[in-house]
Amino acid sequence: xxxxxxxxxxxxxxxxxxxxxxxxxxxxxxxxxxxxxxxxxxxxxxxxxxxxxxxxxxxxxxxxxxxxxxxxxxxxxxxxxxxxxxxxxxxxxxxxxxxxxxxxxxxxxxxxxxxxxxxxxxxxxxxxxxxxxxxxxxxxxxxxxxxxxxxxxxxxxxxxxxxxxxxxxxxxxxxxxxxxxxxxxxxxxxxxxxxxxxxxxxxxxxxxxxxxxxxxxxxxxxxxxxxxxxxxxxxxxxxxxxxxxxxxxxxxxxxxxxxxxxxx
Amino acid sequence: xxxxxxxxxxxxxxxxxxxxxxxxxxxxxxxxxxxxxxxxxxxxxxxxxxxxxxxxxxxxxxxxxxxxxxxxxxxxxxxxxxxxxxxxxxxxxxxxxxxxxxxxxxxxxxxxxxxxxxxxxxxxxxxxxxxxxxxxxxxxxxxxxxxxxxxxxxxxxxxxxxxxxxxxxxxxxxxxxxxxxxxxxxxxxxxxxxxxxxxxxxxxxxxxxxxxxxxxxxxxxxxxxxxxxxxxxxxxxxxxxxxxxxxxxxxxxxxxxxxxxxxxxxxxxxxxxxxxxxxxxxxxxxxxxxxxxxxxxxxxxxxxxxxxxxxxxxxxxxxxxxxxxxxxxxxxxxxxxxxxxxxxxxxxxxxxxxxxxxxxxxxxxxxxxxxxxxxxxxxxxxxxxxxxxxxxxxxxxxxxxxxxxxxxxxxxxxxxxxxxxxxxxxxxxxxxxxxxxxxxxxxxxxxxxxxxxxxxxxxxxxxxxxxxxxxxxxxxxxxxxxxxxxxxxxxxxxxxxxxxxxxxxxxxxxxxxxxxxxxxxxxxxxxxxxxxxxxxxxxxxxxxxxxxxxxxxxxxxxx
Ligand code: HEM
Ligand SMILES: [Cu+2]
Numbered sequence: 001x002x003x004x005x006x007x008x009x010x011x012x013x014x015x016x017x018x019x020x021x022x023x024x025x026x027x028x029x030x031x032x033x034x035x036x037x038x039x040x041x042x043x044x045x046x047x048x049x050x051x052x053x054x055x056x057x058x059x060x061x062x063x064x065x066x067x068x069x070x071x072x073x074x075x076x077x078x079x080x081x082x083x084x085x086x087x088x089x090x091x092x093x094x095x096x097x098x099x100x101x102x103x104x105x106x107x108x109x110x111x112x113x114x115x116x117x118x119x120x121x122x123x124x125x126x127x128x129x130x131x132x133x134x135x136x137x138x139x140x141x142x143x144x145x146x147x148x149x150x151x152x153x154x155x156x157x158x159x160x161x162x163x164x165x166x167x168x169x170x171x172x173x174x175x176x177x178x179x180x181x182x183x184x185x186x187x188x189x190x191x192x193x194x195x196x197x198x199x200x201x202x203x204x205x206x207x208x209x210x211x212x213x214x215x216x217x218x219x220x221x222x223x224x225x226x227x228x229x230x231x232x233x234x235x236x237x238x239x240x241x242x243x244x245x246x247x248x249x250x251x252x253x254x255x256x257x258x259x260x261x262x263x264x
Numbered sequence: 265x266x267x268x269x270x271x272x273x274x275x276x277x278x279x280x281x282x283x284x285x286x287x288x289x290x291x292x293x294x295x296x297x298x299x300x301x302x303x304x305x306x307x308x309x310x311x312x313x314x315x316x317x318x319x320x321x322x323x324x325x326x327x328x329x330x331x332x333x334x335x336x337x338x339x340x341x342x343x344x345x346x347x348x349x350x351x352x353x354x355x356x357x358x359x360x361x362x363x364x365x366x367x368x369x370x371x372x373x374x375x376x377x378x379x380x381x382x383x384x385x386x387x388x389x390x391x392x393x394x395x396x397x398x399x400x401x402x403x404x405x406x407x408x409x410x411x412x413x414x415x416x417x418x419x420x421x422x423x424x425x426x427x428x429x430x431x432x433x434x435x436x437x438x439x440x441x442x443x444x445x446x447x448x449x450x451x452x453x454x455x456x457x458x459x460x461x462x463x464x465x466x467x468x469x470x471x472x473x474x475x476x477x478x479x480x481x482x483x484x485x486x487x488x489x490x491x492x493x494x495x496x497x498x499x500x501x502x503x504x505x506x507x508x509x510x511x512x513x514x515x516x517x518x519x520x521x522x523x524x525x526x527x528x529x530x531x532x533x534x535x536x537x538x539x540x541x542x543x544x545x546x547x548x549x550x551x552x553x554x555x556x557x558x559x560x561x562x563x564x565x566x567x568x569x570x571x572x573x574x575x576x577x578x579x580x581x582x583x584x585x586x587x588x589x590x591x592x593x594x595x596x597x598x599x600x601x602x603x604x605x606x607x608x609x610x611x612x613x614x615x616x617x618x619x620x621x622x623x624x625x626x627x628x629x630x631x632x633x634x635x636x637x638x639x640x641x642x643x644x645x646x647x648x649x650x651x652x653x654x655x656x657x658x659x660x661x662x663x664x665x666x667x668x669x670x671x672x673x674x675x676x677x678x679x680x681x682x683x684x685x686x687x688x689x690x691x692x693x694x695x696x697x698x699x700x701x702x703x704x705x706x707x708x709x710x711x712x713x714x715x716x717x718x719x720x721x722x723x724x725x726x727x728x729x730x731x732x733x734x735x736x737x738x739x740x741x742x743x744x745x746x747x748x749x750x751x752x753x754x755x756x757x758x759x760x761x762x763x764x765x766x767x768x769x770x771x772x773x774x775x776x777x778x779x780x781x782x783x784x785x786x787x788x789x790x791x792x793x794x795x796x797x798x799x800x801x802x803x804x805x806x807x808x809x810x811x812x813x814x815x816x817x818x819x820x821x822x823x
Contacts, residue, residue, distance in 0.1 A: 027375035027452070029790060037377040037451040044443045044477055052481035055515055059489070059500065062511060145496025188499050188506040195498035199489070 023234040035236050042240045046247045053203065053251060060196045060258065069173040070181065070189035072263040073157050077142060078197065079133060083260040086129050087252065093122035094249045097242050104238035109226035112238065116219045119245070123212045130205055137194070144195040150187045200255055207248045214241045279682070279781040294379035297782060300365030301680070302386050307353050307361065308749075310393060314348035317341050319742060322704075326735040330722035338721035339406035346409030347400060351431050352393045354665055355438055355523065358530035359476075360389070362672045363445060363469050365680060369774035369782065370463050372454025372791045372808060377447040385440035388433045396430025399423040408719065410520070413501035413512040417493040425491040435484040438526070442476030445469050454773075454808065456793035460554070463772055463797045464547055467554040468533025471561035475522045475529075478565070483519030486512065510575055517568035525564045527661055528628075529557055531668030532599055535621050538671050539603050541770035542618035543610025546798040549602045556595035563592040573644045582641055589639035596632050600625060615768070616690030620671035623698040627663025631656060634709065649719075652712025655705045663701050670697070670748060677752065678767050679774065682781040683759035689751045696744035703737025771798050773808050789813065 028034040064071045100115035137143055140152035157163025157173070164172045172180045181189070218238055225233040280297045290298060320341050324332045333341060368376055376382050399405060403423025407416040416424055449470050453462075489500050490512070499505025501512040540547045547553055569577060569585030603625060612618070634656045637643045647653065678684050707730040712718075716727050723731065766775040774782075777791050791808040799807060 025379075027373065027377065027379060033451055037447050040450055041378060041381075041443055041447045044446050048439055048443070048477050048481050051478055052485050055482045055485045055518075056489070059511060059515070062508070066508075067506070144498045185506065192499055192506055195492070195496065195500070199492065 023232075038236050038240055039243075042243050046243065049247065049251075053200075056196070056200055056203075057254065057258070060200070063192060063196070067189045067192070069175055069177075069179040070186065071193045072175055073163060073173055074153055074190040074193035075259060075263055076156060076160070077137070077140070077153060077194075078260045079136070080260045080264060082129050082133055083256050086126050087256050089122050089125050089129070090249045090252050093119045093126070094246055096122065097245045101235070101238050101242040104222070104233070104235035107231065107233060107235075109222050109230075109233070112222045113219055113226065116215050116222065116238075120212060120215050120219070123208055123215070126208060127205065127212075130201065137198075142194050144191045144198060148187070148191050148194070150190050153190050154186075197259055200259065204248065204251050204255060207251070211241065211245050211248055214244070277779065278783065279779065280784045281682075281781050283784050292383070294375070294383055295784060296364045296368050296376050296379065296382060297680075297786075299382050299386055300361050300363075303356060303360040303364060303389070306386075306390060306393065307356055310348045310352040310397075313397070314345050314353060315742070315745065317345035317348070319738070321345060322735040322738040324721055325723075325731050328723050328725050328728050328731070333721055335721045336406065339408075339719070340400075340404055342719060343405050343408055344400045347396060347405075347427065347431070350409050350523075350527075350661075351434050352389075352396065354527045354661060355434070356389060356441075357527075357665065357669050358534060358672060359438075359445070359469060359472055359526070360386075360441055361669075362465075362534065362676060363441070363472075363530065366676060366774050367445060367466060367469055368448065368452065369778050369786050370466055370772060371449065371452060371457050372773050372777075372787065372793060373448065373452035374785050374787070374790070375452075376444050377452055378444050381440050382444055385437040385444070388437035388440065392430040392433030392435075392437065394430070395433070396427050399427035399430060403427065410516060411487060411490060412516075413490060413493070413509045414503065414507070417490045417500075418502045418504065425494055428487045428491045432484050432487055435480045435487075438476050439480045439484075442473035442480070445473040446477065449473075454791050454793055456808070458793075460551065461793055461796045462554075463533075464536035464550065464553050464557075465530075465533035468529045468536070468557045471557040472526055472529045474558075474561050475526050475564065479519040479522040479526075482515060483523070486515040486519070510572070510577065513572050513575060514568070517571045518565075521568040521571065522561070522564045524657070524660070525560055527665045528668075529560060531624065531665045531672075532557065532596075534668045534672040534675070535603060535624055536599075537770075537772070538617045538621040538675050539606050540798045540800070541675070541768055541772075542613045542615055542621070543607045544613070544769070544800045545606055545610040546796075546800055547602065548605035548608075549598075550797070552598055553602050556598045559595040560592060563588060563595070567592050570639055570644070573641050574648050586639055586641050590636065593632060593636055593639070596628075600629060600632075613768075614691075616685075616687055616694060617671045617675035617768075619691050619694040620667055620674060620697075623694055624664055624667040624671060626698070627659050627667060627701060631659030631661075631664055634659065646715075647712060649717055650712035651708040651716045651718055654718050655708035655712060658705045658708075663705070667697065670694070673748070673752070675768070676774075677755075678762040679778070679780055679782065681756060681759075682762050683755045684762050684767065685748075685751050685755040685759055689747060693744050693747035693751075696740055696747065698744075700737050700740030700742070700744050704734050704741050705737075707731070707734045707737075771800060771807055776807050777810060 024031055025034055028037070096115045096118035100112050100119060103109075103112035103115055138146075141147055141149040142152060154163060154165070154171070157171075158165070162174050164174065166172055166180065170180050170182050171186050172178055218241055221237070222233075280295055290302065293299060293302075320333065321338070324330065324338055324341075330338070364376070364382065368374070399422075403426055405420065405422040405424055405427050407420050407424060411424070411428070449462075449466060492498065493500050493502060493505075493507070497505060499507035501507045501509050503509060536547050536553060567585055567589045569581055570589045573582050573586075634652070638647055638653065638656060674685070674690055711727055711730050711734075714727065716723055762780050765778065765780055767780070768775070773787075773791060773793070778786055788810050791810050793808040795802065795805055795807045797807070799805065
């Protein structure tokens, strides 16, 4: 029996700090234990997310190698400026989120609400830009399986002089190397690119949306704590949503170059 | 702490079963023990449904002609069987039922780290199971449990996408359980419960949880992509649309090979517990068994290509996968030898759980060894997609995992219910399962070796005798499974009442410090662990003690 064990045996198991009692879950002994449990749990969840999304990134990478020409051509349909703005917007939101977490740790409820509000605002801009991007794809009939038509990509490619329609109806794509594809292949493979675009950005957007809801809930909670002038509020939820939010940003940091930038 | 501290009579003692009895108190419970029971009841239903499908399959195969079921219905039947048994019975079986029920007690915790997430995962499971069952039974799915593309994504009629959503939800239920147990094992251990004092069941659950968290998301997204391909016709997996069906197989087996360890590792954990409890000896080579679990979890992620030797995968990849598959068999062998060494010179008690555990060892060894025939590339070409495969994985999953599940059920049943089942019936059923199982599946090794392909409803005359033997064995096996269902339910009302904490004389906090049936909070107060697991050599020393009540602070009545 160690000294520590003997001590606990003598004095009983540790007492929760009275102020902590109402935020301490029944199953935990100390607040430190509870906080650590939540952190490890969140990290495990994020690892799970990495594998969840990682499988799509892997598939995307494989097809990009296989259909380099078609994918390069199709990716020029993505608006790298809007994507770039969105990258900056998300980075800004990560900053405000970090400030919100800090404020929560210091029990500064007002400041916490303010920074959460900024984060929500940036997230809103991000979603608005996504909406613009998606509706443009819709106008150009570039939604896979939804009256998909590679016409816009063809026009665009011709204008940039990297696509040349051949007399037999096939297309020649001219990058550093050249590749000739049938119209059917052209359609399928560019559609595959846009498919990946919508799956990746769609799942990412869904994560942003979930994050926005969580931030909204946190704001309400912080407001209630503020009204009650709670001396010690539980900052863990903010910390955890913060972790999640940074993760969602990092996913975008991968999506942006892989889909919008490389090959430009 | 030897005597009970509760003043009221035994009948009145509050336990997790009787402290609230409304339906709502079960459906909205955060108590890990009750959630374990919820899982027990629900997966039993799916085991029954999957079993009915199996019975129909074996009836069809009793004769060479495809006379009972058309090939179409036959295909649907083995799909129902595979999907229900794997995703809705075996994957959740030991982790969700016994992991939930005993793991927190074993480490001296009041509950898992996230009780609400725990309940949520049961709801995910139930909704997923409901959708999948509807899709399977009414939607006519005939893809097999593997959902291979492009058949599943471009050709199969039926409600494939609905079934996929069901499996997807069940997958997330499994991920949540995994996260919960990982955190629970890391953070909820009682003082003194060091890593190397953990019961080996906990080590096995730790390894299982790692696989659940790292593997399941991949199959979840992969199946989702199949559903996307089905609805939008983008060519991710269908070569006609520009996709690659082999990519599907890589992604699928990246999960589904590790998933076979989700099914067997917890079973191995149970066997460690049972063997040592009934041999009254510490598990031989504790550290080796613990690390073998981790080794299986890690190496298990690197062997998936052994399912794809004959798909045109690169020969160099195949060589590597073959080598790694041989490697992953080593930790399983280590465990088996260590269990044998545990029994050796032990004081063996031939109670029902022990008989089941011994049955596990016999069947698992055959299953594992035949895996090596499949892992060798040359023999694999001959044996793949034959009944040899079917026999192999039934030996490990049914002979191994379900045998261990039954061992666990019989071992912890008195703790869960406060009742004892009739030993002689239990031993008889263990024997029937063992004999029936071998009669059913051993002939299938021979059939597969002779070249009988899997997944057809008819076959040439010369295989009739062995198939008939297999079907006959299946009915013995069926009786072996029905018996426990009957006498266990019977025991709930008529079985001998168990009030002592430790009816088996086993070591471990759940036996030594927890009442039968357990208190809603498991322990009066968080215990302090003072001895390593399985300390049968020191019968006078308890594994843990309940510390004195905490000092009274202000105006409290008493501690
Ligand atoms: C001891 C080590 C094991 C080895 C070396 C091994 C090896 C293999 C190999 C090489 C295959 C692929 C055969 C083929 O499709 O051509 C296979 C299939 C299979 N194994 Fe194992 N295995 C082992 C243990 C297990 C365990 C413990 C389980 C489950 C609890 C299991 C379940 C399966 C299943 C379900 C399949 C067939 C999947 C299908 O095609 O439907 N195996 N095994
Ligand atoms: Cu495998």
